[in-house]
Amino acid sequence: MEKVIRLRKGxxxxxxxxxxxxxxxxxxxxxxxxxxxVDFYGIHPKLSVQVQDRVLAGxxxxxxxxxxxxxxxxxxxxxxxxxxxxPRRVIEExxxxxxxxxxxxxxGVLDPSSFxxxxxxxxxxxxxxxxxxxxRPYDLAxxxxxxxxDIFISAFDTAPxxxxxxxxxxxxxxxxxxxVDALAKLTKGKVxxxxxxxxxxxxxYLECRNAEIRAFDGPHPCGNVGIQIHHIAPISKxxxxxxxxxxxxxxxxxxFKKGIYDATKIVAVGGSELFKTGHHKxxxxxxxxxxxxxxxxxxxSHRVISGNILTGKRISDDGYLGAFDHMISVIxxxxxxxxxxxxxxxxxxxxxxxxxxxxxxxxxxxxxxxxMNGSERAYVLTGQFEKVLPMDIYPLQLIKACxxxxxxxxxxxxxxxxxxEDFALCEYIDASKTEIQExxxxxxxxxxxxxx
Amino acid sequence: MLRNFLDKIKPSFExxxxxxxxxxxxxxxxxxxxxxxxxxxxxxxxxxxxDMKRTMITVVLALLPCFLFGIYNVGYMHYSTVGQDTGFWDxxxxxxxxxxxxxxxxxxVGLGIEFIFAQVKxxxxxxxxxxxxxxxxxxxxxDVPLWMLAVATAFAVVIGxxxxxxxxxxxxxxxxxxxxxxxxxYPSQMSGDNVWVADAVSGPTSLSNIAAGNVDAVPQLSDLxxxxxxGSVGETSKFCILIGAIILVWSGIGSFRIMFSxxxxxxxxxxxxxxAGSTDASILQHVLSGGFLFGLVxxxxxxxxxxxxxxxxxxxxxxxxxxxxxxxIYNPAYPEGMMLAILLMNTFAPLIDYLVVERNKARRRxxxxxxxxxxxx
Numbered sequence: 008m009e010k011v012i013r014l015r016k017g018x019x020x021x022x023x024x025x026x027x028x029x030x031x032x033x034x035x036x037x038x039x040x041x042x043x044x045v046d047f048y049g050i051h052p053k054l055s056v057q058v059q060d061r062v063l064a065g066x067x068x069x070x071x072x073x074x075x076x077x078x079x080x081x082x083x084x085x086x087x088x089x090x091x092x093x094p095r096r097v098i099e100e101x102x103x104x105x106x107x108x109x110x111x112x113x114x115g116v117l118d119p120s121s122f123x124x125x126x127x128x129x130x131x132x133x134x135x136x137x138x139x140x141x142x143r144p145y146d147l148a149x150x151x152x153x154x155x156x157d158i159f160i161s162a163f164d165t166a167p168x169x170x171x172x173x174x175x176x177x178x179x180x181x182x183x184x185x186x187v188d189a190l191a192k193l194t195k196g197k198v199x200x201x202x203x204x205x206x207x208x209x210x211x212y213l214e215c216r217n218a219e220i221r222a223f224d225g226p227h228p229c230g231n232v233g234i235q236i237h238h239i240a241p242i243s244k245x246x247x248x249x250x251x252x253x254x255x256x257x258x259x260x261x262x263f264k265k266g267i268y269d270a271t272k273i274v275a276v277g278g279s280e281l282f283k284t285g286h287h288k289x290x291x292x293x294x295x296x297x298x299x300x301x302x303x304x305x306x307x308s309h310r311v312i313s314g315n316i317l318t319g320k321r322i323s324d325d326g327y328l329g330a331f332d333h334m335i336s337v338i339x340x341x342x343x344x345x346x347x348x349x350x351x352x353x354x355x356x357x358x359x360x361x362x363x364x365x366x367x368x369x370x371x372x373x374x375x376x377x378x379m380n381g382s383e384r385a386y387v388l389t390g391q392f393e394k395v396l397p398m399d400i401y402p403l404q405l406i407k408a409c410x411x412x413x414x415x416x417x418x419x420x421x422x423x424x425x426x427x428e429d430f431a432l433c434e435y436i437d438a439s440k441t442e443i444q445e446x447x448x449x450x451x452x453x454x455x456x457x458x459x
Numbered sequence: 460m461l462r463n464f465l466d467k468i469k470p471s472f473e474x475x476x477x478x479x480x481x482x483x484x485x486x487x488x489x490x491x492x493x494x495x496x497x498x499x500x501x502x503x504x505x506x507x508x509x510d511m512k513r514t515m516i517t518v519v520l521a522l523l524p525c526f527l528f529g530i531y532n533v534g535y536m537h538y539s540t541v542g543q544d545t546g547f548w549d550x551x552x553x554x555x556x557x558x559x560x561x562x563x564x565x566x567x568v569g570l571g572i573e574f575i576f577a578q579v580k581x582x583x584x585x586x587x588x589x590x591x592x593x594x595x596x597x598x599x600x601x602d603v604p605l606w607m608l609a610v611a612t613a614f615a616v617v618i619g620x621x622x623x624x625x626x627x628x629x630x631x632x633x634x635x636x637x638x639x640x641x642x643x644x645y646p647s648q649m650s651g652d653n654v655w656v657a658d659a660v661s662g663p664t665s666l667s668n669i670a671a672g673n674v675d676a677v678p679q680l681s682d683l684x685x686x687x688x689x690g691s692v693g694e695t696s697k698f699c700i701l702i703g704a705i706i707l708v709w710s711g712i713g714s715f716r717i718m719f720s721x722x723x724x725x726x727x728x729x730x731x732x733x734x735a736g737s738t739d740a741s742i743l744q745h746v747l748s749g750g751f752l753f754g755l756v757x758x759x760x761x762x763x764x765x766x767x768x769x770x771x772x773x774x775x776x777x778x779x780x781x782x783x784x785x786x787x788i789y790n791p792a793y794p795e796g797m798m799l800a801i802l803l804m805n806t807f808a809p810l811i812d813y814l815v816v817e818r819n820k821a822r823r824r825x826x827x828x829x830x831x832x833x834x835x836x
Contacts, residue, residue: 243830245827310504317503318502338504340498342498343496344462345493346492348494349516356508359507359509360711362509362514362517362712377504378494380494380507381494381506381509381513384585384626384627385585385627386627387585387627389762389767390716390768391711393769400819404768404816421823431503438509438510442502445502
């Protein structure tokens with residue numbers, strides 16, 4: 008950890024309601040869970056269960072039509088209660104009613120000394136954990152047949168209201184290490200672990216073996232794995248790299264150590280609409296209503312987000328945690344008109360620019376709602392996106408190339424290095440109020456279809 | 460109450476309503492009165508408080524000191540030329556009677572055309588013209604006939620902006636295009652050797668004095684700075700321009716890079732000109748005279764027509780400043796070079812950006828070449 012990569016570009020959004028450091032387990036066992044196939048980009052789900060089927064934790068729920076060896080398994084034992092279809096018969100949710108016994112399917116332990124690329128891959132595929140390894144470019148589930156150049160792990164999260172990832176490995180240090188050991192077998196390159204210069208304190212990260220540790224410092228999005236890849240070893244055309252979230256590595260470690268799919272994870276709950284914020288120990292895909300009951304501020308309407316406020320998905324009060332999310336954010340809805348709202352001094356309106364007088368109060372945290380704060384316009388301002396994208400990439404030019412579907416230009420401007428989440432802050436600050444993350448996602452999807 | 464009224468009439472402007480063909484107009488007025496209640500759907504769930512209206516109103520705010528001082532100065536120039544000694548308010552009222560009609564004419568003509576185009580093309584009215592329309596009176600001499608101003612504004616909006624696809628797509632700064640139109644179409648009325656000083660009296664500007672080598676006739680530096688000198692409405696007070704520059708840079712709307720590098724380019728050129736003996740005026744006289752500072756703070760920094768990349772902005776600004784002084788010194792036909800320099804650099808800005816972005820692309824290509832070499836080795 009000799010050299011620190013310091014990033015100066017970016018923005019920490021000062022929103023009210025940061026989760027505090029407390030850790031609770033829910034008092035009553037949760038009954039309802041769901042796995043959402045739509046969370047897994049690049050997977051075309053085919054069901055392997057029907058309603059009323061009984062499943063153990065670790066039993067397959069659905070598999071990928073194009074690559075049947077990739078499947079996803081149930082985080083809990085119980086019965087399949089409901090399968091929710093969206094528009095055009097897209098499978099949105101597979102809901103499971105837990106039986107409270109939490110029985111696990113046994114996959115058999117795997118000793119670290121006998122790790123080989125072959126048996127690690129086999130084990131992860133068997134237990135349905137493969138899809139938690141994601142790849143760049145295109146930001147989708149990793150292809151088991153194509154070994155990556157390197158594997159990246161970001162051990163801190165800088166997003167607004169983000170969980171403290173040190174808590175994820177607390178008490179699970181050996182599982183994390185085991186997961187890293189296993190992943191290291193899957194690549195001929197290196198496993199890189201990005202840590203925060205000051206905030207990362209856990210020895211599981213700082214003294215991790217079989218991984219190259221790189222320290223970062225800076226505002227959001229410095230915790231995004233895409234930004235870290237860009238500064239450690241950027242992706243060129245033809246490269247494939249993988250990345251995994253530390254929480255999922257812990258779960259993989261448990262698989263090797265105990266032979267079961269134990270989907271226990273730490274989830275942060277935050278936002279200005281909650282009385283009590285904090286971290287919770289729950290199973291993946293749990294129903295979030297237990298966190299909101301009696302905890303949400305009454306009166307105003309709120310929005311529940313699975314994930315952070317920049318990239319997360321909107322869910323209902325009775326919704327379920329997404330597969331790759333480690334936090335629930337609850338913020339007020341902003342469906343109201345503001346008379347001459349663009350004119351006032353704006354002491355209570357957070358902005359990255361200093362056009363609002365809130366810059367007089369640099370330490371204050373703000374309640375932010377979901378209002379667009381304006382309407383869609385042509386791109387006028389320039390040089391703004393660059394302030395929040397710490398990459399050697401010209402964001403506006405890349406966005407325009409994506410809109411124009413100009414593949415040659417997209418490649419030359421570095422489309423393979425980015426994912427929608429890296430552009431989340433650009434979208435946040437965009438005074439023209441365009442949907443930049445969607446533009447990048449569509450650009451990636453387009454180029455993936457055309458190139459293959 | 461107003462909200463209820465808007466909600467009541469809104470359905471007739473929506474699709475299928477009787478007045479649907481006026482929907483852009485309705486949207487413009489509604490969103491002017493109320494920030495819409497639209498909430499985020501995909502992507503980010505929260506959005507920054509800054510929107511286009513706030514951006515534009517910040518620029519207008521930065522222009523306000525120049526505007527108010529310009530009004531006063533018009534009256535002051537008038538009364539001092541006719542030899543009357545009057546109070547502050549008399550000057551101010553006289554200035555208002557000259558400048559406000561200009562403002563009204565540009566806004567009515569410009570916004571009228573913008574609304575029509577938005578309506579026909581079915582998109583929303585962009586706020587960009589709030590700034591352009593505010594700038595046009597500020598860069599014109601106060602005696603310009605209103606019909607000329609109307610024609611120039613219409614030219615700037617239609618040929619300068621709408622034919623390229625509207626706000627955000629234009630190549631040249633619309634306000635400057637209006638001035639350029641006046642300059643070339645009605646040259647006798649514009650900055651030549653003799654321009655308007657006050658009603659029925661014309662005299663040489665400080666710039667034409669510099670060009671003619673009458674450095675002694677140039678006003679004191681302090682007068683040039685505080686601005687009680689003849690000139691276009693907004694450009695005379697460098698002090699007010701400085702306030703505007705601070706607002707723009709501090710709020711993050713204006714590009715400090717462009718302002719700084721343009722100033723550096725201008726200073727360097729004035730110094731070189733002085734060394735070569737081509738100009739008798741000092742560097743400070745060059746910088747403080749005419750529209751140099753006004754142009755570089757408010758017009759060169761226009762984000763649409765300037766270079767868009769960070770490195771490009773520096774190059775663009777530097778060349779712009781140097782070009783403005785170069786034209787002043789070496790082309791006696793044009794005592795003021797700022798307008799032409801900005802329009803010229805507007806033209807070259809896409810080329811500068813292209814070169815900067817190509818370098819970025821080349822870095823990326825080189826990386827692939829290096830990687831393959833490493834693999835082969």
